[in-house]
Amino acid sequence: MLTNKKVAFIGAGSMAEAMISGILKEKVLLPQQIFVTNRSNKERLLLLQEQYGVKTFSNNQEILLEMDIVVFAMKPKDIAETIAKIRHYTTEQQLFISVLAGVSTSCISQLLGHNAPIIRTMPNTSAAVGESITAISSGNFAELEHLNMSEELFKAIGEVAIVEEEKLDAITGLSGSGPAYIYYLIEAMEIGAKEIGLDEHLAKSLIAQVLIGAAERIKSTDLSSKTLYKQVMSPGGTTEAGFKVLESYHYQEAMVECIKRAAARSTELGKLYSNVK
Numbered sequence: 001m002l003t004n005k006k007v008a009f010i011g012a013g014s015m016a017e018a019m020i021s022g023i024l025k026e027k028v029l030l031p032q033q034i035f036v037t038n039r040s041n042k043e044r045l046l047l048l049q050e051q052y053g054v055k056t057f058s059n060n061q062e063i064l065l066e067m068d069i070v071v072f073a074m075k076p077k078d079i080a081e082t083i084a085k086i087r088h089y090t091t092e093q094q095l096f097i098s099v100l101a102g103v104s105t106s107c108i109s110q111l112l113g114h115n116a117p118i119i120r121t122m123p124n125t126s127a128a129v130g131e132s133i134t135a136i137s138s139g140n141f142a143e144l145e146h147l148n149m150s151e152e153l154f155k156a157i158g159e160v161a162i163v164e165e166e167k168l169d170a171i172t173g174l175s176g177s178g179p180a181y182i183y184y185l186i187e188a189m190e191i192g193a194k195e196i197g198l199d200e201h202l203a204k205s206l207i208a209q210v211l212i213g214a215a216e217r218i219k220s221t222d223l224s225s226k227t228l229y230k231q232v233m234s235p236g237g238t239t240e241a242g243f244k245v246l247e248s249y250h251y252q253e254a255m256v257e258c259i260k261r262a263a264a265r266s267t268e269l270g271k272l273y274s275n276v277k
């Protein structure tokens with residue numbers, strides 16, 4: 001479906017790079033089908049050009065008219081300004097894909113000023129190792145073919161879940177930001193490991209395998225997470241002793257509130273930066 005399609009990435013940050021590297025690794029697109037632009041950092045574009053063989057462009061927005069798909073990969077705060085600059089080089093025949101937190105497809109439609117199809121998505125940085133979970137939703141004016149094309153693109157960087165757009169803010173708070181919560185946990189486990197005298201490299205590999213094992217387990221069983229952690233916990237044993245400390249710090253409540261706050265922030269970002277009610 002993506003054969004001969006030209007895809008432009010507007011914004012060459014970490015998310016765009018994670019996507020580009022996965023897409024090329026899986027040969028979903030060839031380097032010459034990918035065009036990337038960034039606001040100011042020319043070195044960044046050069047680096048992507050050298051590393052991935054993709055084409056880059058700047059100050060040449062006319063080239064956008066040749067694109068079949070335009071991926072918005074800048075920060076939400078930059079969406080209105082970006083679209084104001086490029087909208088004259090866009091058409092209703094193109095597909096627009098957004099990875100932006102919070103920004104709705106109706107907002108993007110209004111900023112574009114025409115009825116091009118828009119797909120809103122929420123990947124995560126595990127895309128860099130082909131393990132993103134990307135939620136994709138069919139937004140304004142999008143047909144099944146646009147959803148299918150987007151699905152093909154995002155399957156290159158991991159798994160895909162097709163959802164309704166109204167779920168996207170919640171998903172952003174859970175799985176878009178999710179890798180950061182896990183890395184924070186890992187950092188804490190690393191500090192703990194050091195304090196009990198374990199070597200840094202050994203600790204890192206132990207922690208990584210604990211996470212991989214737990215993730216595989218949760219995917220392959222119908223048992224609840226509660227049952228799984230209870231299976232680890234022997235009465236009067238080590239895990240129970242550790243859990244008592246976690247409970248005294250309200251660890252679980254903190255994570256619940258963290259996810260709720262991140263999801264609410266996604267909604268706020270949409271309102272803050274869209275300039276559209």
Ligand SMILES: NC(=O)C1=CN([C@@H]2O[C@H](COP(=O)(O)OP(=O)(O)OC[C@H]3O[C@@H](n4cnc5c(N)ncnc54)[C@H](O)[C@@H]3O)[C@@H](O)[C@H]2O)C=CC1
Binds near residue numbers: 124
């Ligand atoms: N980093 C993450 O974990 C995830 C990020 N996202 C979303 O992806 C988007 C990008 O995030 P990151 O890659 O982390 O940000 P980033 O800050 O690394 O990259 C954004 C890039 O966009 C460029 N940019 C801004 N305005 C532009 C314009 N008018 N034209 C061309 N380039 C422009 C900036 O110069 C910057 O290099 C955000 O909207 C974020 O909500 C979504 C899922 C996960």
Ligand SMILES: O=C(O)[C@@H]1CCC=N1
Binds near residue numbers: 101172176177
């Ligand atoms: O922190 C953020 O706003 C972005 C969206 C999801 C992950 N990173």
